[in-house]
Amino acid sequence: MKKVFLMVLVFVLALSFSVYAGGGLVGTKIYVDPGHGGSDSGAVGPTGLTEKEVNLRVGTVLKNCLIEYGGATVRMSRTTDVYVSLSDRVNDANSWGADRFISVHHNASSDPSVNGTETYCYTYGSSYSFDLRNKVHAQLLAWGGLPDRGTKTADFYVLKYTSMPTILTEASFISNPDEEARLRDAGYTWREGYYIYKGIADHYGVSY
Template identity: 55%
Template sequence: MSIRLTSTGITDCWSSLIPYFSSHEKEESALGKKIFLCLVLTLMFSLSTAAMPTSAATPPLAGVKVVVDPGHGGRDPGAVGINGLTEKQVNLQVAKALRNCLVEYGGATVEMTRVDDSYVTLAGRVKKANDSWADRFISVHHNGSVNPDHNGTSVFSANNGSAQSHDLSAKVQKRLLQMTGLRDLGANTANYYVLRNTRMPGILTEASFITNPKEEEKLRDPGYVWREGYYIYRGIVDHMGN
């Protein structure tokens, strides 16, 4: 008997067994084969149904535009680790990871203030952000200290920032702490040029201290850097979900 892999076909298969159970003229081996066939077809139908694609959910950041600002660049290296890793390098790598997460997972539109090792003035960064009419501004940085033992995670919003900026800062700080496991230096406010002059809610991240030798080594790991970008993304999603 030919059976299509449909719910009706499966029902027909099991229904066809009724004569076997009521008749003494059939061999038990034939009955066993019939039961086995129906079990296999039932399993195949269940698996194929589970694998059927469902309508995709709307991405969490669909319709949202974000400017991602990798701090420093070009002739401005930013903080430098004891073994030579520069902040400008790491900032760009994290920013690109964040951009990819925002686009691929969040469905957001992203503009970058730089995409290579170029020097962009603070005024140039602000102008690009304001001209884009973006919804959020994320400036990616890493901290530095003369004390190589210092390490910790912090995120900043502007002193005169909006409630949305402060909420974004708190949400991203919470997520970054989950990723770094470092000392909580707080979701703080500061008078940074790029924060006080951009028109949209924005933050500046300082996920860790590149001048800490152990942290510098971690920041050389592409996987670690990608996770930092991903957790910033998660914080943005948390914030936009409010």
């Protein structure tokens, strides 16, 4: 009996430590989708920085934060510079049974002075999609302090055809020369990934 009691006590203490350490996403399956890749560079900055590179860097940070701080289970659409079709990304997430899908992107404009933060969910998405979008958007604004271009809806492929609440982040404009320079800084993009994680934690109502 004493042995059973000690085993239960150890389990409770371990669980308490996990929650205290921020492991509130244990058992949650998050699909992280760094946009573009391989032959699809995405947007390109004034001095040649590619969106696909930045997306992968931020997506990798997000994955690490979700695992290390939140205890989530994470799957990525790509972990290297390879091309993955939109349908393959969506089908992979759907078949895996992801609870949430986060697609990481960076915007571009023909006007190099434009910068700001936008976050999207599906036009006919669930209330969970809208809440996830709003919580992540608020944290991205706190991260970059960039102009708020708003929370938006769209019928982008990954938003429309995923079977779980899904968002697409456009944290900033790589076409802006000053922003491109900041996006070259690993510390800056690390914070971006971390703040997306914080938004997801806010959505789930857990500590970080």
